[in-house]
Amino acid sequence: MTVTATSVGESDPMPPQSVPTARGRRLARLFPAAAAALSGLLLYVSFPPRTLWWLALPAFAVFGWVLRGRSWRAGLGLGYLFGLGFLLPLLVWTGVEVGPGPWIALVVIEAAFVALAGAGAAAVSKLPGSPVWAAALWIAGEAARARVPFSGFPWGKTAFGQADGVFLPLAALGGTPVLGFAVVLCGFGLHEIARTAARARRTETVRWAAAAVGVLSVAVPLVAAFAARTLVGDKAETGTVTVAVVQGNVPRLGLDFNAQRRAVLDHHARETERLAAEVAAGTAERPDIVLWPENSSDIDPFTNDDARAVIDKAAKAIGAPISVGGVVARDGRLLNEQILWDPAKGPVDTYDKRQIQPFGEYLPLRSLVGAVNDDWTSMVRQDFSRGGEPGVFRMNGAEVGLVTCYEAAFDWAVRDTVTAGAQLISVPSNNATFGRSEMTYQQLAMSRVRAVEHGRAVTVPVTSGVSAVIMPDGRITQRTGMFVADSLVQEVPLRSSRTPATRLGILPETVLVLVAVGGLGWAVGRGVRGRRAGDV
Numbered sequence: 001m002t003v004t005a006t007s008v009g010e011s012d013p014m015p016p017q018s019v020p021t022a023r024g025r026r027l028a029r030l031f032p033a034a035a036a037a038l039s040g041l042l043l044y045v046s047f048p049p050r051t052l053w054w055l056a057l058p059a060f061a062v063f064g065w066v067l068r069g070r071s072w073r074a075g076l077g078l079g080y081l082f083g084l085g086f087l088l089p090l091l092v093w094t095g096v097e098v099g100p101g102p103w104i105a106l107v108v109i110e111a112a113f114v115a116l117a118g119a120g121a122a123a124v125s126k127l128p129g130s131p132v133w134a135a136a137l138w139i140a141g142e143a144a145r146a147r148v149p150f151s152g153f154p155w156g157k158t159a160f161g162q163a164d165g166v167f168l169p170l171a172a173l174g175g176t177p178v179l180g181f182a183v184v185l186c187g188f189g190l191h192e193i194a195r196t197a198a199r200a201r202r203t204e205t206v207r208w209a210a211a212a213v214g215v216l217s218v219a220v221p222l223v224a225a226f227a228a229r230t231l232v233g234d235k236a237e238t239g240t241v242t243v244a245v246v247q248g249n250v251p252r253l254g255l256d257f258n259a260q261r262r263a264v265l266d267h268h269a270r271e272t273e274r275l276a277a278e279v280a281a282g283t284a285e286r287p288d289i290v291l292w293p294e295n296s297s298d299i300d301p302f303t304n305d306d307a308r309a310v311i312d313k314a315a316k317a318i319g320a321p322i323s324v325g326g327v328v329a330r331d332g333r334l335l336n337e338q339i340l341w342d343p344a345k346g347p348v349d350t351y352d353k354r355q356i357q358p359f360g361e362y363l364p365l366r367s368l369v370g371a372v373n374d375d376w377t378s379m380v381r382q383d384f385s386r387g388g389e390p391g392v393f394r395m396n397g398a399e400v401g402l403v404t405c406y407e408a409a410f411d412w413a414v415r416d417t418v419t420a421g422a423q424l425i426s427v428p429s430n431n432a433t434f435g436r437s438e439m440t441y442q443q444l445a446m447s448r449v450r451a452v453e454h455g456r457a458v459t460v461p462v463t464s465g466v467s468a469v470i471m472p473d474g475r476i477t478q479r480t481g482m483f484v485a486d487s488l489v490q491e492v493p494l495r496s497s498r499t500p501a502t503r504l505g506i507l508p509e510t511v512l513v514l515v516a517v518g519g520l521g522w523a524v525g526r527g528v529r530g531r532r533a534g535d536v
Helices: 005-011 022-045 053-067 072-090 100-123 130-145 170-203 208-231 255-281 305-318 366-372 374-379 405-409 411-419 439-454 500-504 507-535
Strands: 240-247 289-291 322-330 333-342 346-352 391-395 398-402 424-426 458-460 468-470 476-479 486-493
Touching (some): 022 053, 053 072, 100 130, 130 170, 240 458, 411 439, 411 500, 439 468, 468 486
Parallel strands (some): 289 322
């Protein structure tokens, strides 16, 4: 006869030496909390600048184990700990120059979305096909985080840690929601496989349905990722263009680089003229277009004749149109603006940044923030205004889409630039404020994902680095160092076709959110029916 743990417990008193001590019980209660925080930390380690993308899978596998069978309240707390373990180190760069206060406040808010996803994942953990419901809930949490508060903060989406991973082609299929869903599903599927195997060893009985769910949750994303490789390519469709990405560098690190606006402008003009000299000497290829970073001219060239002359001289020297990042005051509004500068005609077109950064380019709740710390309000003396239309510059026959810095994190901001006709994407950025932190590498990974998502070459001109040229398949072909003056010149493909992700737009994310709602509704309904049955 097989003696079960239940029958032993019912017929024989537990030996004294096996009774858990109070300390042991406390440790047992703390273990899931520690595992949740550490699995969040593991997810952080999977993000750039490291290329350990695969660590996201065990991170979600452990998270799934922690949440299995828990109440939604326990899931809420464990999810919050996972969020803290992930976001505290990921976003530490936000406090590089302004201190830990804003960094901690941001993480406290953003981790609440992870907590809600954890609560939902715990609630669906005993449903058939639980990895699917839990992964959909995670993506629903990311969708919410990308929209609220203050127009959202999508930084740290699961997809942005997968630029070097095997799942990357799925970005072309369904964008960042599908890419992220596949990674999370695979992680939760690994937990389901491990749980089923452990139960089989313990009971000598295999639950084939649960085993199938686990295997399919791992296999389907992997097979889909390999199948989606056919959607990814780097061939030119409408010709090529030779781009020059200029990184002029800044006088010094930190927020006070803004105080030396003329020096920053001079640095970029000087680097462009240096490149022009190399072109004239035959040691560098002549560019068709030149791309400067965000904030490369914080002196308004429309009102300052000196700034205008500096840019005009650089454009004439290189003999090509330049996209200049400027700060412009117009009609009582302050704008973060890209300016298309023709070497013969001067400024001929503009694009105003649409997704401006809260607490960086405008200050929500200004009076409240000022009451907490008046220094923070002085850092944003005047709020920037939002632009209203996607930006596509026609530069020497090429349609160049503009996605300014922070906008690269937002699905809609990149997609509608492509649907507006962009054959090439430029992501002008200014990361000097964040020093030598991981921020610039995290943002560069976003641009790699966007390249695959929309099938476009992406250039990333940054004031202080890392600047890069990215092919439509996500490969970085050239990059600069940090806090050096440099230029990258390369012929890149122009493309006009649209990936399924571009055509589908918000649809994949909407479907996954509806799946999440359906799973949560099913779990709630089962719980209600279970309580009613218990009352009978």
